[in-house]
Amino acid sequence: MKKKLAVLGIAASMCVSMCAAPMSVQAAEDDVLTIGFAQVGHESDWRTASTKSCQDVFSAENGYDLQFVDCDNDSAVQLEAVRGFIEQEVDYIIIDPIVSTGWDTVLTECEDAGIPVIVIDRTIDDSDKYAAWVGSNFKTEGLAAGEWLKAYAAEKGIEEINALVIEGTNGSSAQIGRTEGFKEIADAEGWTILDSQDGNFDQATGQEVMESYCKSYEGKFNVVVCQNDNEAFGAMDAMTAAGVTYGVEGDVILVSFDACTAGLEYVKSGDINADFECNPLAAPFVEEVIKQLEAGETPEKEVYMEEHWYVNEDILSEITVDGVAQPLTVVTDEIIEAQY
């Protein structure tokens, strides 16, 4: 009896999972472009903003049919999702690759099926069979942070910089680029980077790392660089508990990356000195690429998105990053309102 029940159970669960599998949707009428989007997951506000940007731009009103798959940070699911899109014969595929390798086979399948692939945000390293990549230049972000700190220190008459860095998840392109960029300026200027540890891009770890920093380097640091806003929130809690003052009025200069809405609120209140944006709104740029492809043009292989550098104080108007002058934006209520 038990065995029979078990078999029944397995059969039932298989039926359910098969029904739940993506049903093949026939390519819709000619004027509607079907777009398949294999998103990483939903692990942060940033990711949610990225998803929403695609859903807004590729909406039915704008003449698109968006097939959205949330891959929940599972690269196997993502490969399956892309294969599903090929079967559905979508017109374009957007991938935010969870891992940077192992893409050649499936991208070849896309190519054979004649479906152009647009990669956003993270990169694909072992294949170039995609039409374009749209994303941020993380190294530029790191360089911008360094250049801003240089200009800010000069303006404020701070001679010695002793920085603590809370890095993002090890091996992520954002961590590599931001570390590299900031370190380049730090080395050139002769700043001391006291320590640099992994904060895993989340608030709890950021808090824990900062708690330890406060004890190890008590009174020895005057700059804290957090590689995303969530880490900065954690670091702020830890410094408050340790009695270290930070921000515009405090002893420690706090620099953060991402510039999500909550981050900008802290920039406005002066808790974070400067926040370097990582723009999640890739969809408008992707649409641009798709329009070029529709018109038969060849888009640029690498499209860098426009990003803003947000500060609290109106003492510097621009910084020069990689020889290009870039404006600094002072955060106001309107800017916070408009941010994702």
Added chain:
Amino acid sequence: MNKLKKLTKQTLFLPIFCMLLVMLVNVIYDAACGNFAFSFFSISLRNGVLYGRLIDVLNRGSEVAILAVGMTLVVSSSAGTDISVGSVMSLSAAMCCMLLAGFGVSSANELQVPLVVGLLAGIFLGCVCGAFNGFLVAYLDIQPMVATLILFSAARAVGLLLCNNLIVYIRDKSFKVLGGYLGFIPTPIIIAAVCVAVTTILLKKTALGLYIQSVGINKKASRIAGLNSRKIILLCYIICGLCAGIAGIVNASRISSADTNNIGLNYELDAILAVALGGNSLGGGKFNLAGSIIGAYTIQAITTTLYAIGVSSDQAPVYKAVIVIIIVAVQAPPFKQYMSKRAAKRALARG
């Protein structure tokens, strides 16, 4: 010599010894760096709150300690582990924050329902998860790991649904107290202490502790002796779920948000390790709650030590693994046998 032997025969000797070993590393490191050798142990009042690395260990180790309480009972009664506790933590936190902020709101400055309602709902959901696991294990006789695997994968996903895939921030001071400070003591320490105290009283003052052990040693014999084995196993899982719920809410309050993707991530492994480090057999039966608690704080002490020494974080797991291997190997029965044989041989040679 005899006194030393008596000391090493104590049940809690090894867990405490391991803890001291980890702390010794800190003393040596501080001395080698030319700092005050015992700076790891220095506790001071700063900003009106307790401050020091030892406080960090106690504070940050609270969640694992709370989980270890429930895990010990589950391991003892059902000879299996509950691997869903981490996910249940995140689900409880999600439920609590969703109620407090309102569905689909990502940042709430005012609480939508009274704080107590949110907290109790979160903890209650933890109990429900525990009851679900317990039912599968006790009444359907499913292996604990397989039974809890269901919620291990599902609970976090349900939590994300509750939070509408957002990180829900609760910007209300009263919510922050649970993960912050009560007076000058970090609240998580107090909560962990209360959990341990209540469980200890429950186990010592009633026959529950005895029942759990007897069910763990022999389920059939206990049933024949008149114990309702199934009910006792179910109860242990409910307590485990309750602990996971409390731990989840403490963790959410620490960061004043429900970060469903990260809360409780890999905590189930730490909780199981805490039980093992405490000298408890994962095969069920006799257990030692104090050992598990010490095990939980040992794990946190290792983490805090690695932060203090500034081990590059991508290599930290390697050091952690090495320390854990040593600690577990020292406690393994074959090693103990080997040591006692050697001691006997030596005594023989001398005598």
